[in-house]
Amino acid sequence: MNNPFLSIRDLKVHFSTEDGVVKAVDGLSFDLAKGRTLGIVGESGSGKSVTNLAVLGLHDREHTALDGEILLDGKELLTATERELERLRGNKMSMIFQDALASLSPYHTIGAQIGETYRKHTGASRREARARAVDMLRRVGIPMPDVRVDDYPHQFSGGMRQRAMIAMALVCDPELLIADEPTTALDVTVQAQIMDLLKELQQEFGTAIVFITHDLGVIADIADDVLVMYGGRCVEQGSKKEVLRDPQHPYTLGLLGSMPSLHGPVDVPLSPIPGSPPSLLNPPSGCRFHPRCAFMEKVDGGRCTSLQPVLEVVDGRGTACHLAPGQRRELFADFATARAL
Structure with a gap:
């Protein structure tokens, strides 16, 4: 692949525990270009989420040994400082978590939470951030966004909360989006709506997407390429058509x-x-x-x-x-x- 936007080489993520060292990821390599979606599939405990938390720099480095290479648009992330990673998170790279209700603050409105991310990375005023939040809620298909922007997470349905999470993840037009099983807790109809939304937004923004799931049906719908993980390692990779057929x-x-x-x-x-x-x-x-x-x-x-x-x-x-x-x-x-x- 020429000039991949995200390039991972021989990544190892090992955790120190009282019982010994957990080799959660043990020598993983892959590339991802802009505008493409890589589906990472495997059973629970295969290392899918651990890999992508390493990309975002969200592991506790005091108890985690990280080795290998993670390049985002040519910048090495494993040696980046926390301040450098903070500038990248939410701006150049972002993540949609599986449980939107647990990931959103119950004490702040949806608009305030989306706006906070936008203000932090752009220096926008509160009025500008609110307007941006309304626009993003509209773009992810939330009705009456100028009203719902002042609602709290518990006032949204599961599907609407997940849409709000997507709006928050995309508010700064990140070039890399990591989606960690974002449709697992949703019914089939809402799942399909979220998948269509991600594909539409990818076409609009040209975002590179890493989509983590255990569901091959979801992979068949959204991915361009597939990486199958087992026991912290990649056992198979290729285009969606090659791997699934x-x-x-x-x-x-x-x-x-x-x-x-x-x-x-x-x-x-x-x-x-x-x-x-x-x-x-x-x-x-x-x-x-x-x-x-x-x-x-x-x-x-x-x-x-x-x-x-x-x-x-x-x-x-x-x-x-x-x-x-x-x-x-x-x-x-x-x-x-x-x-x-």
């Missing part, structure tokens, strides 16, 4: 097999992945997915249990698996590409 890692195959299809018979049983995600305090040796993998015995020499697979990336398509490409084609042949959304 032609999965190359057993974990990705398992995720797709555990979700209902919109095509074909409705009585096709789901195939959940057996077992549980690994402990990142004491992860399995070799491939971290091997205790749950249905194809481990197909690899010669016990490499799955002893040797960590390397993520091999060719033309943006990457897989970290000991199965040879020919083996994957043969073993995954029963996967019906038509069910891939």
Whole structure:
């Protein structure tokens, strides 16, 4: 990718605890260009949110070991000072959190909270900030924004609060937007509205978006590219079409097999992945997915249990698996590409 706006190289985020070191992210790399959306998918505890909190510089550095490289428009973030990060947060990069009600202050109006961000980064007056807040609420589809701007978070529905969060995140026209499962608590209709809104705003602002989710249906709707995380590492990456229609890692195959299809018979049983995600305090040796993998015995020499697979990336398509490409084609042949959304 030429001149990526966000570039992460060999990122490691390790937490010190009383029981030992938690390797929450353990060697992650990816690029993201302006105007594109990267969907990061994986089960809870795979390292999705931890990665993006590192981008924003929101980890407690006293108890967190950060290593690697995070470049935002050429600026290294891991070595940036807190003052430098404060200038970037909300301005050049911003985040939409999963729980809008918990993220908004119950003691201040929606307009005051949106306006505060705008004033901090632009030096605008209170009147200018209020006008900007009204404009942003209008742009995210909140009716009567000149009235609702003076309402408190509890006076908004869940979908409207999430729209207000999006307005706050975009008030300073950030070039990078991180959305951390922003539709998880919403019903399907509101989810679709929020997804359409993000796509419209991206077209308007040219924003680079990192969209974190465990829902492959959401990924199919909004992402251009997909990165699949498991146990703090990337196991597969590529374009949305490549990853969802032609999965190359057993974990990705398992995720797709555990979700209902919109095509074909409705009585096709789901195939959940057996077992549980690994402990990142004491992860399995070799491939971290091997205790749950249905194809481990197909690899010669016990490499799955002893040797960590390397993520091999060719033309943006990457897989970290000991199965040879020919083996994957043969073993995954029963996967019906038509069910891939």
